[in-house]
Amino acid sequence: xxxxxxxxxxxxxxxxxxxxxxxxxVGQVVVVLGPNGAGKSTLLLALQGMFPxxxxxxxxxxxxxxxxxxxxxxxxxxxxxxxxxxxxGLTVGQRLALSADAKTRQSIEDALQYMDLxxxxxxxxxxxxxxxxxRVEIAATMVRDNPIWLMDEPTAHLxxxxxxxxxxxxxxxxxxxxxxxxxLHDLQQAAGVADVVLLLDGLGGATVGDAxxxxxxxxxxxxxxxxxxxxxxxxxxxxxxx
Amino acid sequence: MxxxxxxxxxxxxxFCSVFPAFAGERILALAPHVCETLYAIGAEKDIVxxxxxxxxxxxxxxxxxxxxxxxxxxxxxxxxxPTVAIVLNIKTPGVSKLRQLGVKIVPSYPVTVDEVLQNVxxxxxxxxxxxxxxxxxxxxxxxxxxxxxxxxxKEIPVFYExxxxxxxxxxxxxxxxxxxxxxxxRNVFGSLALEAxxxxxxxxxxxxxxxxxxxxxxxxxxxxxxxxxxxLGEDIHIIxxxxxxxxxxxxxxxxxxxxxxxxxxGLKL
Amino acid sequence: xxxxxxxxxxxxxxxxxxxxxxxxxxxxxxxxxxPLNPSSDMEVLILWEIRLPRILTAFxxxxxxxxxxxWFQVLLGNPxxxxxxxxxxxxxxVGAVSAMMLFPDxxxxxxxxxxxxxxxxxxxxxxxxxxxxTRLLLAGVVLAAxxxxxxxxxxxxxxxxxxxxxxxxxxxxxxSSSLPVWSLLxxxxxxxxxxxxxxxxxxxxxxxxxHAEALGVHVQRLRLILLFLASAVTAIAVTAAGTIxxxxxxxxxxxxxxxxxxxxAVLISSAFGGGILLIMADTTARTIISPAELxxxxxxxxxxxxxxxxxxxxxx
Numbered sequence: 007x008x009x010x011x012x013x014x015x016x017x018x019x020x021x022x023x024x025x026x027x028x029x030x031x032v033g034q035v036v037v038v039l040g041p042n043g044a045g046k047s048t049l050l051l052a053l054q055g056m057f058p059x060x061x062x063x064x065x066x067x068x069x070x071x072x073x074x075x076x077x078x079x080x081x082x083x084x085x086x087x088x089x090x091x092x093x094x095g096l097t098v099g100q101r102l103a104l105s106a107d108a109k110t111r112q113s114i115e116d117a118l119q120y121m122d123l124x125x126x127x128x129x130x131x132x133x134x135x136x137x138x139x140x141r142v143e144i145a146a147t148m149v150r151d152n153p154i155w156l157m158d159e160p161t162a163h164l165x166x167x168x169x170x171x172x173x174x175x176x177x178x179x180x181x182x183x184x185x186x187x188x189x190l191h192d193l194q195q196a197a198g199v200a201d202v203v204l205l206l207d208g209l210g211g212a213t214v215g216d217a218x219x220x221x222x223x224x225x226x227x228x229x230x231x232x233x234x235x236x237x238x239x240x241x242x243x244x245x246x247x248x
Numbered sequence: 249m250x251x252x253x254x255x256x257x258x259x260x261x262x263f264c265s266v267f268p269a270f271a272g273e274r275i276l277a278l279a280p281h282v283c284e285t286l287y288a289i290g291a292e293k294d295i296v297x298x299x300x301x302x303x304x305x306x307x308x309x310x311x312x313x314x315x316x317x318x319x320x321x322x323x324x325x326x327x328x329x330p331t332v333a334i335v336l337n338i339k340t341p342g343v344s345k346l347r348q349l350g351v352k353i354v355p356s357y358p359v360t361v362d363e364v365l366q367n368v369x370x371x372x373x374x375x376x377x378x379x380x381x382x383x384x385x386x387x388x389x390x391x392x393x394x395x396x397x398x399x400x401x402k403e404i405p406v407f408y409e410x411x412x413x414x415x416x417x418x419x420x421x422x423x424x425x426x427x428x429x430x431x432x433x434r435n436v437f438g439s440l441a442l443e444a445x446x447x448x449x450x451x452x453x454x455x456x457x458x459x460x461x462x463x464x465x466x467x468x469x470x471x472x473x474x475x476x477x478x479x480l481g482e483d484i485h486i487i488x489x490x491x492x493x494x495x496x497x498x499x500x501x502x503x504x505x506x507x508x509x510x511x512x513x514g515l516k517l
Numbered sequence: 518x519x520x521x522x523x524x525x526x527x528x529x530x531x532x533x534x535x536x537x538x539x540x541x542x543x544x545x546x547x548x549x550x551x552p553l554n555p556s557s558d559m560e561v562l563i564l565w566e567i568r569l570p571r572i573l574t575a576f577x578x579x580x581x582x583x584x585x586x587x588w589f590q591v592l593l594g595n596p597x598x599x600x601x602x603x604x605x606x607x608x609x610x611v612g613a614v615s616a617m618m619l620f621p622d623x624x625x626x627x628x629x630x631x632x633x634x635x636x637x638x639x640x641x642x643x644x645x646x647x648x649x650x651t652r653l654l655l656a657g658v659v660l661a662a663x664x665x666x667x668x669x670x671x672x673x674x675x676x677x678x679x680x681x682x683x684x685x686x687x688x689x690x691x692x693s694s695s696l697p698v699w700s701l702l703x704x705x706x707x708x709x710x711x712x713x714x715x716x717x718x719x720x721x722x723x724x725x726x727x728h729a730e731a732l733g734v735h736v737q738r739l740r741l742i743l744l745f746l747a748s749a750v751t752a753i754a755v756t757a758a759g760t761i762x763x764x765x766x767x768x769x770x771x772x773x774x775x776x777x778x779x780x781x782a783v784l785i786s787s788a789f790g791g792g793i794l795l796i797m798a799d800t801t802a803r804t805i806i807s808p809a810e811l812x813x814x815x816x817x818x819x820x821x822x823x824x825x826x827x828x829x830x831x832x833x
Contacts, residue, residue: 413685419809445810446809446811446812448567450547450568453547454808
């Protein structure tokens with residue numbers, strides 16, 4: 007469904023990564039891992055045609071993404087990224103309505119319900135905590151009902167309960183027939199949801215593989231330059247304890 | 249020795265401050281009317297510097313310029329080695345500096361017709377041309393008396409259009425206001441305690457002037473005539489005056505007032 | 518452009534308020550004239566040729582300035598942006614005064630100068646747009662100071678006889694617009710229609726450029742259109758009435774407080790609210806020390822500056 011062919015991205019003169027090829031299908035959760043500045047967020051932008059490819063191509067249903075109109079792309083991809091500015095006093099309800107486009111009132115109600123925002127609907131974004139605003143962004147992703155979700159650190163700012171809710175949502179939505187591509191930093195969270203892992207090493211290299219083969223100490227230690235212990239879903243960094 | 253010099257210096261300063269200055273002063277004339285007056289009392293040889301708009305008589309145009317009436321260049325002024333500066337306003341930037349540097353500052357800001365005459369006398373004293381000044385004053389006074397005796401009408405309401413866009417007029421306590429009063433006219437905005445108030449056309453209509461006076465500078469007088477005929481009626485009288493004669497509190501004022509009166513007598517008021 | 522029942526109601530309410538304010542403003546002046554029953558031909562003439570054109574100019578100019586303010590605010594992502602703060606009004610004044618020096622007695626030249634000056638000011642601010650919204654605002658403030666300095670320079674060089682006009686123009690002057698009233702009202706209407714037409718995209722832009730783009734907005738194109746609209750409307754308003762500050766800042770903000778931040782409501786209410794506010798300010802300016810007048814810019818700044826400071830404090 008989403009086909010990345012020999013993709014290279016560049017920011018200014020700096021090469022972020024080169025020669026990334028991958029095929030992604032409905033029903034998958036693809037977790038993008040990599041150190042800061044490796045180009046994870048930029049990759050999410052490039053996938054939806056909001057960042058130019060230095061080389062290679064991205065195809066959606068056998069047609070290059072660049073040939074779709076902005077309008078059409080906005081009906082294929084939903085992007086969850088940075089928290090929107092709060093200066094102008096948009097309320098939670100208004101913010102969701104902007105994402106919902108023509109969708110019914112019901113989808114907004116459901117999303118508010120799921121992200122535990124029912125009481126905040128009339129509040130201005132500026133009055134909320136970062137965690138609450140992050141939940142609004144995830145709810146905004148839900149109301150859009152697009153086949154592909156691009157999520158940039160969806161669990162950032164969230165408390166443990168809402169992190170779990172969020173990861174469950176990702177798992178559930180992929181089963182219901184979406185492709186979800188998420189940037190995550192936590193190995194346990196990645197191991198919990200990933201079907202496929204896309205690893206950017208920050209030096210120009212990019213590798214793709216199924217979660218089990220990618221989430222190993224041998225693969226990740228050189229990239230992140232930390233010592234890892236355990237394996238599979240228990241893989242975790244050594245924090246300096248005995 | 250040092251003591252004697254100091255003592256002599258003190259005496260000179262004392263006399264300078266007590267007695268009027270003598271001929272042979274080096275004078276800065278820092279306003280157009282000052283310049284005109286000095287020429288009129290024969291003190292022109294003493295003028296060493298002037299400011300912009302000091303344009304009468306023609307010879308005055310050759311004087312070195314040291315700024316405008318509202319701002320002077322102190323360095324240029326001092327380079328002329330003045331002993332006296334006659335200024336419109338002692339608060340003008342640069343004037344206090346001149347005073348510190350030892351230049352005698354004489355303010356000259358007449359706002360009534362009578363003060364114009366007193367001002368001529370004062371300038372005569374300051375420059376040591378008292379005789380000429382007194383002769384000029386008595387001449388001016390005679391012309392003024394003659395003019396006043398000619399006035400046959402009373403308190404004609406008049407609108408004085410200082411500026412057309414925006415519409416400005418003369419308020420109370422202004423020179424123009426007094427000139428109008430002396431010539432038997434009533435400034436319809438004479439009760440406003442502002443120098444040059446902005447006025448709405450409506451207010452002029454409500455004030456019902458019989459006469460509009462327009463200084464003939466920077467505006468298309470024929471357009472103004474059409475404008476005022478439209479708003480004040482076809483029978484409104486409109487005359488123009490030379491602002492240099494009427495706005496400057498100098499010796500040519502009587503020329504301006506005579507011209508005004510001649511024009512007024514030509515109207516059927 | 519679909520208008521919901523709510524928005525039609527809003528428009529109807531504002532038309533009502535505007536009619537009322539215009540009626541009152543028509544009546545007051547040197548003396549009260551009943552607009553429905555003027556007692557003489559002269560009163561008829563005063564009503565329709567002095568008061569009405571001035572009131573309608575105030576309405577159109579106020580509405581345009583408020584719309585331009587709302588647009589600049591969303592464009593720069595900063596609710597403190599407005600033409601006056603960004604130095605656009607200052608550059609327009611520089612243009613007008615330069616034209617006065619070159620062609621002393623031509624009103625047309627002055628209008629053209631103001632128009633060109635406004636565009637130059639906008640271009641100057643926007644050439645810093647790569648800096649991001651906050652610094653762009655800062656660049657605008659610094660440029661405003663720069664234009665102020667140039668203006669002082671020009672005024673020092675200006676022959677005295679042109680100074681009066683320059684002063685009047687810089688403080689805002691609605692008594693003698695150089696543009697015909699009907700054209701100003703037409704621009705007002707067109708600007709409002711464009712604004713309402715773009716309102717959904719503008720709302721999305723409130724979420725930031727990337728979110729807007731992800732939601733299907735052509736951000737670059739929208740920015741260009743907005744810039745063109747905001748600068749054209751500013752230039753026309755400044756040409757018509759000189760520099761009148763703070764209407765563009767205060768009005769959109771008040772309307773957001775009253776009607777929320779979605780643009781259909783903000784733009785409709787700003788277009789009317791700005792007009793109504795300026796009519797009230799100008800009516801006060803021409804009657805408060807009657808028969809003399811105050812420059813209208815003095816009044817808007819006196820109302821605007823405290824509100825501006827209050828907004829700054831509230832944000833801090």
